[in-house]
Amino acid sequence: xxxxxxxxxxxxxxxxxxxxxxxxxxxxxxxxxxxxxxxxxxxxxxxxxxxxxxxxxxxxxxxxxxxxxxxxxxxxxxxxxxxxxxxxxxxxxxxxxxxxxxxxxxxxxxxxxxxxxxxxxxxxxxxxxxxxxxxxxxxxxxxxxxxxxxxxxxxxxxxxxxxxxxxxxxxxxxxxxxxxxxxxxxxxxxxxxxxxxxxxxxxxxxxxxxxxxxxxxxxxxxxxxxxxxxxxxxxxxxxxxxxxxxxxxxxxxxxxxxxxxxxxxxxxxxxxxxxxxxxxxxxxxxxxxxxxxxxxxxxxxxxxxxxxxxxxxxxxxxxxxxxxxxxxxxxxxxxx
Amino acid sequence: xxxxxxxxxxxxxxxxxxxxxxxxxxxxxxxxxxxxxxxxxxxxxxxxxxxxxxxxxxxxxxxxxxxxxxxxxxxxxxxxxxxxxxxxxxxxxxxxxxxxxxxxxxxxxxxxxxxxxxxxxxxxxxxxxxxxxxxxxxxxxxxxxxxxxxxxxxxxxxxxxxxxxxxxxxxxxxxxxxxxxxxxxxxxxxxxxxxxxxxxxxxxxxxxxxxxxxxxxxxxxxxxxxxxxxxxxxxxxxxxxxxxxxxxxxxxxxxxxxxxxxxxxxxxxxxxxxxxxxxxxxxxxxxxxxxxxxxxxxxxxxxxxxxxxxxxxxxxxxxxxxxxxxxxxxxxxxxx
Numbered sequence: 119x120x121x122x123x124x125x126x127x128x129x130x131x132x133x134x135x136x137x138x139x140x141x142x143x144x145x146x147x148x149x150x151x152x153x154x155x156x157x158x159x160x161x162x163x164x165x166x167x168x169x170x171x172x173x174x175x176x177x178x179x180x181x182x183x184x185x186x187x188x189x190x191x192x193x194x195x196x197x198x199x200x201x202x203x204x205x206x207x208x209x210x211x212x213x214x215x216x217x218x219x220x221x222x223x224x225x226x227x228x229x230x231x232x233x234x235x236x237x238x239x240x241x242x243x244x245x246x247x248x249x250x251x252x253x254x255x256x257x258x259x260x261x262x263x264x265x266x267x268x269x270x271x272x273x274x275x276x277x278x279x280x281x282x283x284x285x286x287x288x289x290x291x292x293x294x295x296x297x298x299x300x301x302x303x304x305x306x307x308x309x310x311x312x313x314x315x316x317x318x319x320x321x322x323x324x325x326x327x328x329x330x331x332x333x334x335x336x337x338x339x340x341x342x343x344x345x346x347x348x349x350x351x352x353x354x355x356x357x358x359x360x361x362x363x364x365x366x367x368x369x370x371x372x373x374x375x376x377x378x379x380x381x382x383x384x385x386x387x388x389x390x391x392x393x394x395x396x397x398x399x400x401x402x403x404x405x406x407x408x409x410x411x412x413x414x415x416x417x418x419x420x421x422x423x424x425x426x427x428x429x430x431x432x433x434x435x436x437x438x439x440x441x442x443x444x445x446x447x448x449x450x451x452x453x454x
Numbered sequence: 455x456x457x458x459x460x461x462x463x464x465x466x467x468x469x470x471x472x473x474x475x476x477x478x479x480x481x482x483x484x485x486x487x488x489x490x491x492x493x494x495x496x497x498x499x500x501x502x503x504x505x506x507x508x509x510x511x512x513x514x515x516x517x518x519x520x521x522x523x524x525x526x527x528x529x530x531x532x533x534x535x536x537x538x539x540x541x542x543x544x545x546x547x548x549x550x551x552x553x554x555x556x557x558x559x560x561x562x563x564x565x566x567x568x569x570x571x572x573x574x575x576x577x578x579x580x581x582x583x584x585x586x587x588x589x590x591x592x593x594x595x596x597x598x599x600x601x602x603x604x605x606x607x608x609x610x611x612x613x614x615x616x617x618x619x620x621x622x623x624x625x626x627x628x629x630x631x632x633x634x635x636x637x638x639x640x641x642x643x644x645x646x647x648x649x650x651x652x653x654x655x656x657x658x659x660x661x662x663x664x665x666x667x668x669x670x671x672x673x674x675x676x677x678x679x680x681x682x683x684x685x686x687x688x689x690x691x692x693x694x695x696x697x698x699x700x701x702x703x704x705x706x707x708x709x710x711x712x713x714x715x716x717x718x719x720x721x722x723x724x725x726x727x728x729x730x731x732x733x734x735x736x737x738x739x740x741x742x743x744x745x746x747x748x749x750x751x752x753x754x755x756x757x758x759x760x761x762x763x764x765x766x767x768x769x770x771x772x773x774x775x776x777x778x779x780x781x782x783x784x785x786x787x788x789x790x
Contacts, residue, residue: 154754386759418490423722429769
């Protein structure tokens with residue numbers, strides 16, 4: 119069944135791609151199997167993160183950018199975090215409706231992801247869905263995330279260019295921007311720039327960005343757009359392309375891909391480590407014992423946690439021995 | 455030096471409390487030392503989580519509720535997530551200014567926490583700061599968090615009553631609420647209820663909450679407030695108190711405290727586990743090797759991650775259940 123989807127996927131079947139995405143969204147061993155099978159085809163797409171508060175116009179911008187890049191012959195994938203229906207768990211259309219422009223075009227693949235579930239899961243899942251679109255051969259992938267708090271910084275793990283979308287709201291000023299948003303931005307958009315205060319807002323933003331010393335030599339530009347009319351979209355695409363050229367020219371793109379992979383590997387490994395740890399009967403019992411000691415006031419949670427991890431050993435002996443045996447074998451064959 | 459602060463802290467010195475909080479915010483061994491020392495005094499405060507989007511009026515509500523509870527003779531602590539200045543890292547006053555009402559009253563202790571740093575760090579730190587206020591003897595502790603995406607669900611780990619603060623904005627409707635917010639709420643506030651659409655909004659919210667089958671027998675009430683004028687604050691406090699009484703009456707409060715402790719223990723243990731793991735030289739090398747194999751396309755990240763955790767052994771278990779540990783690669787763990 120899965121292999122069936124894989125064959126179809128490799129021949130460019132969008133329905134198969136959607137099915138594989140659903141498998142990956144559900145997670146578990148089957149999801150791992152799919153991602154492992156697709157892995158050799160990944161690593162070619164260019165990933166653009168679009169982040170900003172709800173209502174900033176991210177979806178409309180993605181829609182406009184999609185049209186722009188489609189007109190240049192590039193294929194596009196979109197992975198978007200969506201508000202979910204309060205109790206049904208189904209995705210609410212809302213912003214997505216505006217994306218319908220792109221429907222019917224096989225060069226555009228849009229996937230919404232429910233912003234519920236485990237706290238670490240979302241950006242991980244979004245990255246995995248982007249991986250599938252990558253393996254599917256999409257040239258560009260937009261990752262649309264709600265940027266608040268710490269979550270948005272996570273898109274950096276997989277986005278090559280991060281676009282921060284802001285709106286000039288009366289009463290807000292640039293100073294009150296969340297630092298998380300400021301720090302991740304490589305291109306800044308002041309959307310709804312037809313509002314009267316847009317000019318002052320974007321000027322303030324530019325001054326503030328000037329104060330930031332660009333560690334990597336890239337000075338983030340500010341682009342004013344009106345997503346609903348398409349004003350400023352070409353300039354925005356232009357800035358995104360410039361950033362891509364910049365990354366390409368100094369080897370940063372490869373570095374970013376490698377960094378993303380390293381982060382990914384670390385997190386995957388940690389997940390497996392935790393799974394391995396908590397499913398162990400001895401550790402489970404140990405947690406229960408520790409809890410009762412903490413509750414009775416005999417230990418602090420910190421002391422107790424130290425004790426729970428105590429029986430962990432990293433058995434390198436076995437592996438080193440194996441290596442030695444291997445090495446000896448080689449020497450035997452070569453020298454004698 | 456630290457012991458000096460501890461002595462002063464135990465005698466009720468607010469400055470010492472502030473210093474200990476700074477130590478805890480920095481983290482590390484010293485932070486653990488402080489929390490371990492204070493641990494025996496924790497577990498008496500009642501914790502109220504206030505969550506909602508930026509601009510919903512959470513701080514003003516906390517301010518009003520603080521006045522309310524102070525007038526009843528209860529001491530109050532507040533731990534608030536604050537937007538931080540974009541580049542300085544300093545806390546922007548903004549909402550905090552309105553909290554100045556409470557300054558000069560030794561019965562109120564307000565602590566802002568910068569919403570930057572590691573993605574897992576924030577709610578953990580907020581909980582630890584609340585723990586200090588708890589050990590300091592505060593009767594009530596407000597945990598004010600920006601509720602978007604998954605983060606807000608974390609406050610459940612330590613809040614006994616979670617208040618979700620909403621505002622009736624034109625164009626938004628209740629249906630578009632993020633499910634995360636709906637699911638964590640035990641008391642709902644429609645703030646800025648002087649807006650014309652407030653009535654319809656709160657009616658819709660009530661109908662929607664009615665559809666939710668309360669697993670624990672508590673039906674979340676909806677309270678309309680105008681935080682700036684104080685309208686509805688007494689009713690809100692009333693509902694919070696009712697929820698507390700409800701929890702108390704059926705043993706749920708103790709359960710919640712235990713659950714919070716258990717979650718905490720698990721996360722603490724995981725932190726220590728990860729630390730132990732990644733600081734191991736062999737594992738570090740193993741990650742590097744795995745990465746190059748993944749980059750060269752010889753392995754998928756999933757296969758590689760499996761191999762990195764391979765040398766992990768849980769000592770006591772190894773002796774007791776040797777064959778199960780051996781069989782770990784194939785079957786899902788040695789768990790029965």
